Amino acid sequence: MRRHTLRSLLTAATLLAAPAALAQSGSAPAPADANPVVATVNGIKIYMSDIQADAQNAPPQVQQLPPDQLFPLLVNQEIDRKALLIAAQKEGLQNNPDVAKAMQAAANIRLENAYVQEQVAPQVTDTAVQAIYNRDYAGKPGPAQVEARHILVSTQKQAEDIIAQLNKGADFAKLAEKYSIDPGAKNGGELGWFSQDEMVPAFANAAFALKPGQYTKAPVQTQFGWHVILCEGKRTAPTPALADVSDQIKQKLADQAVQKVLDQARSQVKIQTFDAAGAPAAAPAAGSQSK
Structure with missing residues (x-):
């Protein structure tokens, strides 16, 4: 089966929603909404952007489905998730200590990742990539x-x-x-x-x-x-073209930027380590002095 690109799947999926709406209204099409609502569950809206995110995270075998199968599949998946969330909230499971702890841990990880991405992204730019290429590759023989x-x-x-x-x-x-x-x-x-x-x-x-x-x-x-x-x-080897090493340079820049973010974060907190028995370690971890 020929694999559809993600962009073509999402474009087709967006277009699939229009005929159904027109069939119900019988009127001329309204201007396209960049992020239309594709379903509601107890009034909770599910947007096309939710479906796009699901498509990006779907397994490859799911992404390969034809658009007319993929779109309703992902919409129903979102409906199921919202229905389960509502049922769980009615049971008050969000107040269960273990569940609340797991929810907080997931939120913390999301926040940590968002912070790292915010700090790293400005350091991995086309200009930075070009500078590394000029320094390490341009005009130099390959390995x-x-x-x-x-x-x-x-x-x-x-x-x-x-x-x-x-x-x-x-x-x-x-x-x-x-x-x-x-x-x-x-x-x-x-x-x-x-x-x-x-x-x-x-x-x-x-x-x-x-x-x-x-x-x-x-x-x-x-x-x-x-x-x-x-x-x-x-x-x-001949000198590689920028396009051939761009991803490699970006990864190197990202790794360096992440390490810099971690070092800076650690330098701003006080760290104490303990041994397996719970006793304080002989000395603090390197770089753990607070400012």
């Missing part, structure tokens, strides 16, 4: 890379047998197609170009130690199994 193939098997003995066949002149790609349990086996074990930090250490170290045309003379073990690796080439 060293290796082009390689590999054959992945389950045991050391299997790998040693494959190396023995290679020593007798067997074709690496054909052996990969025949023996490798890696998904890339159908392509002759081809991995393409990769940098050292893109592979697990044992594999990367073995691949980068080879010269073009060489293969590993001893099996290489990783958590995935036993590998035989063929080096097909080496190069310095």
